[in-house]
Amino acid sequence: MDNEADVFYRQLPKVELHAHLNGSVSSQTIEKLIKRKPHLNIEHSMTAIGKGQRRTLDECFQVFKVIHQLVDTEEDILMVARDVIREFAADSVKYLELRSTPREEKSTGLTKKKYIETVIRAIQLCKNEGLDIDVRFLVAIDRRNGEKVAMETVELAEEFLMSSDDLVVGLDLSGDPTVGDGKSLLPALQRAKNCGLKLSLHLLIPLNQLHLVPSQLEESDLLLNLPPDRIGHGTFLHPEVGGSQSLVDKVLKNNIPLELCLTSNIKGQTVPCYTEHHFKYWYQLGHPSVICTDDKGVFCTDLSQEYQLAASTFGLSHEAIWKLSHQAIDCIFKWIDLQPQVFH
Numbered sequence: 001m002d003n004e005a006d007v008f009y010r011q012l013p014k015v016e017l018h019a020h021l022n023g024s025v026s027s028q029t030i031e032k033l034i035k036r037k038p039h040l041n042i043e044h045s046m047t048a049i050g051k052g053q054r055r056t057l058d059e060c061f062q063v064f065k066v067i068h069q070l071v072d073t074e075e076d077i078l079m080v081a082r083d084v085i086r087e088f089a090a091d092s093v094k095y096l097e098l099r100s101t102p103r104e105e106k107s108t109g110l111t112k113k114k115y116i117e118t119v120i121r122a123i124q125l126c127k128n129e130g131l132d133i134d135v136r137f138l139v140a141i142d143r144r145n146g147e148k149v150a151m152e153t154v155e156l157a158e159e160f161l162m163s164s165d166d167l168v169v170g171l172d173l174s175g176d177p178t179v180g181d182g183k184s185l186l187p188a189l190q191r192a193k194n195c196g197l198k199l200s201l202h203l204l205i206p207l208n209q210l211h212l213v214p215s216q217l218e219e220s221d222l223l224l225n226l227p228p229d230r231i232g233h234g235t236f237l238h239p240e241v242g243g244s245q246s247l248v249d250k251v252l253k254n255n256i257p258l259e260l261c262l263t264s265n266i267k268g269q270t271v272p273c274y275t276e277h278h279f280k281y282w283y284q285l286g287h288p289s290v291i292c293t294d295d296k297g298v299f300c301t302d303l304s305q306e307y308q309l310a311a312s313t314f315g316l317s318h319e320a321i322w323k324l325s326h327q328a329i330d331c332i333f334k335w336i337d338l339q340p341q342v343f344h
């Protein structure tokens, strides 16, 4: 990215609302982690999906397991979070919401509480460095871990909502969509909502699952009834891709912004190609659709590149892209009390 058009995307003030911490680790940081843990015999090819490559959903989730092996101490989390924040700042991201699943690692003494505290410390250190970026945190629930862990995670998030000086703003529901039962997580999500945590929920079904698993459509319907404050991916909501008009109507009625991650969906094969990405459907409806990276490290991308891809795929002018990035800013004012001048 270095010609005049690229500079436009690079300099565009952007908002990143959907970034999983451990999926956002750059190759430079992975190199540092590999050096710290040579005994794991992890190669860089095991932690990223390169240009033109695609993986099954299951293979994508295996990649996260490899990265988790590399990031298992407080020091690792601190380094990873600081590097990720600096990289987003260097890409002119002015507001970043990181999300991450607190993990316990008995062998290193890491607890879920220390995990969250460490991410918060990284955010504060970056603030002290004077980086031009406002960073907030969503505590994530991995649906694989079931309802008990989900409820414990909500309780932990609730504690930090009170004590983190507005840095912890909400809760994310993520993880392999083919695993676990979203319905059983409803009480935890409802509790989160009741205590003032904002909810961003992954509604993501792989293409090859469509029509085969009606329970997943039912699950999405139930999750939409909460309703969430934002939707991650929303890959199958509209009727043309196996969803339904009633799902679409719920999203429209509640004006729930969508976090859309183009390259992630192509490389993870939940969408067949860029031109068929559901961005087009929601954008044409004029619905708040926020371009995001999902896992910039794993999918070898960044937010500038994702905006540029949206523009070239769907024929958007610089003016339209500017409006799109502004619409993303509007989405966050509903969540937090931010000074608008941050973006000027």
Ligand SMILES: CC(C)=CCNc1ncnc2c1ncn2[C@@H]1O[C@H](COP(=O)(O)O)[C@@H](O)[C@H]1O
Residues within 6 Å of the ligand: 020, 021, 022, 023, 057, 060, 061, 064, 065, 099, 100, 101, 102, 140, 142, 174, 175, 176, 177, 202, 204, 264, 265, 267, 268, 269, 294, 295
């Ligand atoms: C192909 C593909 C992975 C598509 C969509 N992307 C995702 N969908 C659902 N959960 C995710 C996705 N990307 C990352 N995650 C969640 O984020 C975790 C990694 O970040 P962290 O450890 O929470 O900091 C993964 O283990 C997974 O639970």
